[in-house]
Amino acid sequence: MIDALVTVVVVLACLGVVCALAAARVVKQYERGVVFRLGRLRSGIRGPGFTMITPVFDRLHKVNMQIVTMPVPAQEGITRDNVTVRVDAVVYFKVVDPAEAIIAVEDYRFAVSQMAQTSLRSIIGKSDLDDLLSNREKLNQGLELMIDSPAVGWGVHIDRVEIKDVSLPETMKRSMARQAEADRERRARVINADAELQASKKLAEAAAQMSETPAALQLRLLQTVMAVSAEKNSTLVLPIPVELLRFLERGQEKERPLTAGRTERKPEGAGAESVAGAEAAPAADSAAPRAVTEERSARPVPTLTEREPEPRPTVER
Numbered sequence: 128m129i130d131a132l133v134t135v136v137v138v139l140a141c142l143g144v145v146c147a148l149a150a151a152r153v154v155k156q157y158e159r160g161v162v163f164r165l166g167r168l169r170s171g172i173r174g175p176g177f178t179m180i181t182p183v184f185d186r187l188h189k190v191n192m193q194i195v196t197m198p199v200p201a202q203e204g205i206t207r208d209n210v211t212v213r214v215d216a217v218v219y220f221k222v223v224d225p226a227e228a229i230i231a232v233e234d235y236r237f238a239v240s241q242m243a244q245t246s247l248r249s250i251i252g253k254s255d256l257d258d259l260l261s262n263r264e265k266l267n268q269g270l271e272l273m274i275d276s277p278a279v280g281w282g283v284h285i286d287r288v289e290i291k292d293v294s295l296p297e298t299m300k301r302s303m304a305r306q307a308e309a310d311r312e313r314r315a316r317v318i319n320a321d322a323e324l325q326a327s328k329k330l331a332e333a334a335a336q337m338s339e340t341p342a343a344l345q346l347r348l349l350q351t352v353m354a355v356s357a358e359k360n361s362t363l364v365l366p367i368p369v370e371l372l373r374f375l376e377r378g379q380e381k382e383r384p385l386t387a388g389r390t391e392r393k394p395e396g397a398g399a400e401s402v403a404g405a406e407a408a409p410a411a412d413s414a415a416p417r418a419v420t421e422e423r424s425a426r427p428v429p430t431l432t433e434r435e436p437e438p439r440p441t442v443e444r
Contacts, residue, residue, distance in 0.1 A: 155189075159190050160190075220284060
């Protein structure tokens with residue numbers, strides 16, 4: 128009798144241990160437990176830690192609450208400006224309502240993946256190629272709104288959507304490379320033209336400054352000669368500027384003495400009448416060369432290219 132009682136107690140104890148082990152559940156920190164009793168959802172959501180359920184009658188579903196990183200397969204589409212591209216993206220989402228994620232949709236991961244692919248195709252058709260390449264932030268926000276709108280009813284929150292890569296055809300890549308090269312060349316020409324304009328202004332200022340001091344032109348010429356000779360050249364070509372010739376000409380004109388008149392040789396064998404006629408010329412004829420010389424000295428000195436042959440005064444015989 129005692130042996131049978133002990134056997135029953137042992138059996139009951141074993142059954143109790145088995146039931147306790149079957150009812151015990153452990154929910155991790157990043158998970159939440161949803162309990163179904165006989166197919167009906169229990170109101171309470173089991174938090175992290177140790178929890179107990181009724182064996183045979185209850186079923187516990189664990190839902191991951193971490194942010195899920197889901198890559199979106201590359202989608203091929205035609206942009207609004209008729210360019211064929213392949214675009215892939217990545218979606219970051221998390222479950223905010225475990226009960227809705229289990230009840231409202233069969234597989235929330237698959238649903239989010241399909242919605243992301245269709246939204247990506249739609250955003251490609253509504254955008255231009257330039258927007259896909261340079262204005263991705265705006266496209267990411269639009270794509271996030273398109274995916275998040277239906278996902279709210281599934282207990283899922285779309286945290287972020289990023290477009291990873293945009294693949295272009297080879298012909299389009301070559302066209303864009305030629306366009307970029309042409310733009311770079313245009314900018315280089317504009318910069319060179321601007322530099323030439325600034326250099327011409329500075330050279331004009333330097334020329335105006337040197338025109339006030341002619342000796343500066345000669346010093347500049349000597350500096351150029353020194354710079355060229357430093358290159359160890361065997362042949363030196365020295366250009367002489369016209370301004371230097373004008374400067375030397377002005378110096379010679381200042382040093383040239385003013386003459387009152389010019390005398391002319393008489394040929395041998397001339398008669399006494401011609402000599403007497405020349406000596407008997409009036410005083411006005413002898414003063415004429417002096418007036419011509421003074422008038423010439425008062426006028427500006429012409430350059431070598433502008434000078435005309437001076438008229439020789441004639442002496443009346």
